[in-house]
Amino acid sequence: MNTEKYLGFENINLSKLHPESNPRYMNGLLGLSTLFADYYSRYARFVPERNSWYVYTGIVWEPDLADVRISQMAKAFVDELQEYALTMPDISNRAELNSKARSLFNPAARIALIKDAKSVHPLSISCF
DSSP: OOHHHHHTOOSOOGGGTOTTTOGGGOSHHHHHHHHHHHHTTTTEEEEGGGTEEEEEOSSOEEEOGGGHHHHHHHHHHHHHHHHHHHTOSSHHHHHHHHHHHHHTTSHHHHHHHHHHHTTTSOOOGGGO
8 A cells, every 4th residue: 555645645655755765764763764754755844933834735745733743754664664675686675674663663763753753854934
């Protein structure tokens, strides 16, 4: 199942980001947070002035009250990362990426992922 289409996001693809080899994503949870922020950068941005995530609906950017949408995205991200890992021809890369995805099964790890991702691509409210 393509969880991104289920959430309403299309045309985003982990393979374009090369998480198995991109040095930007190699540093544990910090790397995963950067990957998460890059992956959803067209659909979710943190706005420091409002201390809130904003999510693009396809028409407008809306504040994500109580971080419900960004939490859904984090869960979908785990699924997408695991699915992508299965496509890796290199067994070592597959195992490493799957291990990273499994580390995000813990809700506290996903909360940390979201928190760390805030600083990757923040936007000012004036950009909206």
